[in-house]
Amino acid sequence: MASQIAMVLLSLDSEEVGSLKEGVNLKKNPEDGKCYIIYKSNTGLKACKNQCKHQGGLFIKDIEDLDGRTVKCTKHNWKLNVSTMKYVNPPDSFLQDELEVEILDDGGLQLVELNPMDPWLADPREPLELQEGEVKVCIQLFSHYPTLKVLSERRPDVPIYVGDTVRPVFWYLEQSRVKLTNINIVPFGVWQDIDEHLRFMILMDGVHPEMDTCIIVEYKGHMILNTVDCTRPNGGKLPLNVDLMLSDFAGGASGFPMTFYGGKYSDSWKAEFVKNERKKLLNYKAQLVKSLKPRIYCPFAGYFVEAHPSDRYIKDTNTKNSAEDLNALINKHAPDIKTWTPKPGAVLDLGLALRDPTNSEAITNPPASAKIYKDSWDFDLYVDELNSAITSEIFKHRSWIQFYYTWAGFQNYNLVVRVIETDDDFEPLTDGYDYLVDFMDLSFPSKRPDREHCYVEVRHCEAPGKQLSAA
Numbered sequence: 001m002a003s004q005i006a007m008v009l010l011s012l013d014s015e016e017v018g019s020l021k022e023g024v025n026l027k028k029n030p031e032d033g034k035c036y037i038i039y040k041s042n043t044g045l046k047a048c049k050n051q052c053k054h055q056g057g058l059f060i061k062d063i064e065d066l067d068g069r070t071v072k073c074t075k076h077n078w079k080l081n082v083s084t085m086k087y088v089n090p091p092d093s094f095l096q097d098e099l100e101v102e103i104l105d106d107g108g109l110q111l112v113e114l115n116p117m118d119p120w121l122a123d124p125r126e127p128l129e130l131q132e133g134e135v136k137v138c139i140q141l142f143s144h145y146p147t148l149k150v151l152s153e154r155r156p157d158v159p160i161y162v163g164d165t166v167r168p169v170f171w172y173l174e175q176s177r178v179k180l181t182n183i184n185i186v187p188f189g190v191w192q193d194i195d196e197h198l199r200f201m202i203l204m205d206g207v208h209p210e211m212d213t214c215i216i217v218e219y220k221g222h223m224i225l226n227t228v229d230c231t232r233p234n235g236g237k238l239p240l241n242v243d244l245m246l247s248d249f250a251g252g253a254s255g256f257p258m259t260f261y262g263g264k265y266s267d268s269w270k271a272e273f274v275k276n277e278r279k280k281l282l283n284y285k286a287q288l289v290k291s292l293k294p295r296i297y298c299p300f301a302g303y304f305v306e307a308h309p310s311d312r313y314i315k316d317t318n319t320k321n322s323a324e325d326l327n328a329l330i331n332k333h334a335p336d337i338k339t340w341t342p343k344p345g346a347v348l349d350l351g352l353a354l355r356d357p358t359n360s361e362a363i364t365n366p367p368a369s370a371k372i373y374k375d376s377w378d379f380d381l382y383v384d385e386l387n388s389a390i391t392s393e394i395f396k397h398r399s400w401i402q403f404y405y406t407w408a409g410f411q412n413y414n415l416v417v418r419v420i421e422t423d424d425d426f427e428p429l430t431d432g433y434d435y436l437v438d439f440m441d442l443s444f445p446s447k448r449p450d451r452e453h454c455y456v457e458v459r460h461c462e463a464p465g466k467q468l469s470a471a
């Protein structure tokens with residue numbers, strides 16, 4: 001079976017993107033003559049193939065539709081509302097498959113399709129009954145180099161499987177002194193057999209196919225889906241009715257907008273923003289779970305905290321969703337789905353839980369006194385690393401700054417950034433760096449340009465934690 005790939009169906013450059021009109025845009029790929037629909041609104045872009053679900057007819061704009069959201073098939077007049085991707089005629093019939101719209105750094109865009117769409121349907125297996133104790137699920141979290149290092153010291157040959165992402169999953173393993181000797185890169189969307197009953201499949205993320213992945217593990221025909229870290233796992237196409245679904249719940253990992261000051265970034269604006277984002281994320285996750293109908297759902301990733309003293313403000317203001325919040329919402333909207341909030345050390349017996357979701361013996365909880373969050377941290381590991389980076393050769397040469405921005409390649413954007421090197425109290429250092437970058441043409445002017453532009457000041461101190469101001 002062919003492995004899963006992300007196929008670019010249509011590319012537009014920044015000029016073509018700029019000339020997209022509000023509402024329906026019909027586009028043709030000049031190379032293969034295939035047609036696409038791009039719908040532009042104030043909430044962004046949506047896209048699909050210009051191909052009717054009925055018998056593959058071509059859509060044209062529907063002149064009777066005054067809202068400019070509907071297209072009409074030239075074959076038998078089916079109508080599709082591209083703002084929702086639902087067919088309106090016949091009513092309540094089909095959904096059009098959406099394509100991923102990937103915005104490129106240079107302002108262009110690509111329409112991307114993940115192929116094949118439902119690879120887990122290949123070679124299906126009848127579920128066999130699981131015995132008590134046969135499959136036990138407990139959550140172990142590790143993703144950072146220090147934990148990988150501990151793992152590699154205990155068992156360097158532990159088999160690790162990663163998807164064949166364009167960007168390697170493990171960067172600089174050698175330099176970080178992590179010695180793992182059994183890393184296997186596997187193709188996307190193909191079952192990988194571990195033994196007669198156990199297999200797994202890695203799927204791409206629709207938004208970041210170059211680096212994010214999700215995974216389906218199947219044992220005796222029972223599927224466990226883990227979508228952690230994905231923005232839009234497998235482009236939104238996921239197996240229905242899996243036995244156990246695991247995902248993240250918290251959000252807020254970027255710390256935005258708590259690191260911004262000035263301009264519109266008042267405390268009340270930030271509080272309102274974070275509140276809305278939390279609500280949106282919670283609803284999105286709950287809807288996703290409801291639509292996929294797993295037998296059991298477990299939110300497990302997102303237990304993180306901005307622990308360093310210099311990040312105190314972010315910790316206090318960047319409120320995050322809790323696993324309990326999400327499960328409560330799911331219980332309300334989809335009472336048939338059993339939810340599980342795993343405590344550290346808790347174990348779920350999948351066989352028991354599937355046979356009778358109300359069986360309290362299916363879950364073994366740790367003693368009530370078990371700690372959920374750490375209360376002490378070894379910051380030196382990270383701070384030393386950062387401090388040694390500060391004295392790096394690279395910062396001694398002014399020209400490396402320009403080299404860096406040119407290498408990053410982000411431009412054609414009406415933004416001017418001023419970067420100021422500061423002490424721990426964010427006061428500028430007398431001999432520190434202080435420069436402007438104009439991202440319009442990637443130049444380094446000595447004063448802000450006369451044209452109207454967005455402007456951000458970045459104050460960067462040597463301690464971990466950063467502060468920005470914007471105008």
Ligand code: FES
Pocket residue numbers: 052053054055056057058073074075076077078
């Ligand atoms: S092919 Fe589109 S309506 Fe029949």
